[in-house]
Amino acid sequence: MSRDGARDAFGLYLAVPFCRAKCSYCNFASGVFPAALQADYCRALLREIDLTLAALDLARPPVDTIYWGGGTPTLLAPEQIAALAAALRERFAIAPGAEFTVEAMPGTLPPAVLGALAAAGVNRVSLGVQSFVEAEARAVGRRQPPAAVLADLAHLRAAGIANVNLDLIAGLPRQTPASWRTSLAAAVAADAPHISIYMLEVDDDSRLGRELRAGGARYHAAAVPDDDAIAEQYETACALLARAGYRQYEISNFARPGGESRHNERYWLRRPYLGFGLDAHSFTGSERWGNAGGLDAYLAALAAGRLPRRERCALTPRMAREEALFLGLRRNAGVAAAAFAGFETALAELAAAGLLAAQGGRVALTPRGRLLSNEVFARFL
Numbered sequence: 100m101s102r103d104g105a106r107d108a109f110g111l112y113l114a115v116p117f118c119r120a121k122c123s124y125c126n127f128a129s130g131v132f133p134a135a136l137q138a139d140y141c142r143a144l145l146r147e148i149d150l151t152l153a154a155l156d157l158a159r160p161p162v163d164t165i166y167w168g169g170g171t172p173t174l175l176a177p178e179q180i181a182a183l184a185a186a187l188r189e190r191f192a193i194a195p196g197a198e199f200t201v202e203a204m205p206g207t208l209p210p211a212v213l214g215a216l217a218a219a220g221v222n223r224v225s226l227g228v229q230s231f232v233e234a235e236a237r238a239v240g241r242r243q244p245p246a247a248v249l250a251d252l253a254h255l256r257a258a259g260i261a262n263v264n265l266d267l268i269a270g271l272p273r274q275t276p277a278s279w280r281t282s283l284a285a286a287v288a289a290d291a292p293h294i295s296i297y298m299l300e301v302d303d304d305s306r307l308g309r310e311l312r313a314g315g316a317r318y319h320a321a322a323v324p325d326d327d328a329i330a331e332q333y334e335t336a337c338a339l340l341a342r343a344g345y346r347q348y349e350i351s352n353f354a355r356p357g358g359e360s361r362h363n364e365r366y367w368l369r370r371p372y373l374g375f376g377l378d379a380h381s382f383t384g385s386e387r388w389g390n391a392g393g394l395d396a397y398l399a400a401l402a403a404g405r406l407p408r409r410e411r412c413a414l415t416p417r418m419a420r421e422e423a424l425f426l427g428l429r430r431n432a433g434v435a436a437a438a439f440a441g442f443e444t445a446l447a448e449l450a451a452a453g454l455l456a457a458q459g460g461r462v463a464l465t466p467r468g469r470l471l472s473n474e475v476f477a478r479f480l
């Protein structure tokens with residue numbers, strides 16, 4: 100197996116699945132695992148990287164973006180952060196100026212962790228704020244007071260990491276139009292170069308998802324805004340962030356000039372990436388694969404010297420083309436009109452419905468199309 104096509108550098112994704120508490124809506128491959136497992140997990144990550152590079156016949160391949168997500172990577176001990184970053188530099192030729200992002204839960208950046216991140220070369224931090232309104236954060240099991248975000252931002256800037264993203268969720272239980280505006284105003288006032296707005300997606304198998312399906316009221320299920328209210332909150336965010344100087348460049352992502360996430364852009368532009376860790380995904384240009392989502396299965400596979408693969412798919416030219424359309428359309432820059440050859444009927448119908456618009460030789464989602472993006476994408480599959 101070898102990387103095909105592009106001479107593109109890779110992006111690296113490392114999943115760190117440890118969390119302090121499990122948020123009620125979340126069913127990611129993450130959990131409140133014993134801290135003692137962190138050392139085992141870090142060893143398994145390095146084993147996986149070595150086995151993968153051997154399987155792909157790659158020696159110190161070039162890398163230009165790194166992203167540690169989770170979970171909560173900032174729950175790793177400072178020495179674990181340092182050792183992992185050093186191991187990546189041994190195994191990959193990391194470009195000078197590479198973007199190196201780490202996700203953090205507000206309140207998980209004590210000075211020793213912050214120092215380890217800065218020393219490791221981390222130059223971007225994504226803070227999972229979700230809400231600046233304490234009652235909303237508590238309703239989904241998050242305990243940080245809004246002041247923790249501002250303190251983290253101040254400490255990050257003092258450490259030289261000014262490139263910060265703030266994640267917010269539209270549609271949290273107990274969220275109202277007024278409280279949503281409070282969160283948006285606080286995010287703008289915090290003056291981070293990047294803000295992500297996600298419309299609440301409750302995983303069916305999360306605690307909140309099971310409660311919603313059962314029609315119960317635990318986990319504030321009865322206080323989840325309906326779909327129309329969530330859509331209105333998303334539109335409020337788009338308008339308010341535009342007025343504040345944030346340019347929307349993807350369905351969920353807004354940035355001041357130059358603040359766009361280079362790592363996330365590679366997903367939508369189908370540039371190659373290697374993902375390591377629980378439930379991590381990889382893409383070489385012609386193949387995709389995903390890892391086991393259970394911690395025990397992941398650790399057991401690597402202890403036995405096996406790659407923890409769960410699924411693998413060789414892309415046909417038709418699949419690659421479909422991906423290029425629906426991933427590219429996520430970006431406000433859209434896709435070259437010529438790429439839609441053969442889809443003229445769908446294109447005309449979606450344009451007539453006000454979901455797609457053509458301009459300057461490119462086709463992009465309209466604001467309404469961004470709200471109904473899954474319906475648009477389905478027409479190109």
Ligand code: SF4
Pocket residue numbers: 117118119120121122125126127129130169170171204227
């Ligand atoms: S939303 Fe993030 S912090 Fe909350 S449980 Fe899921 S991975 Fe952990």
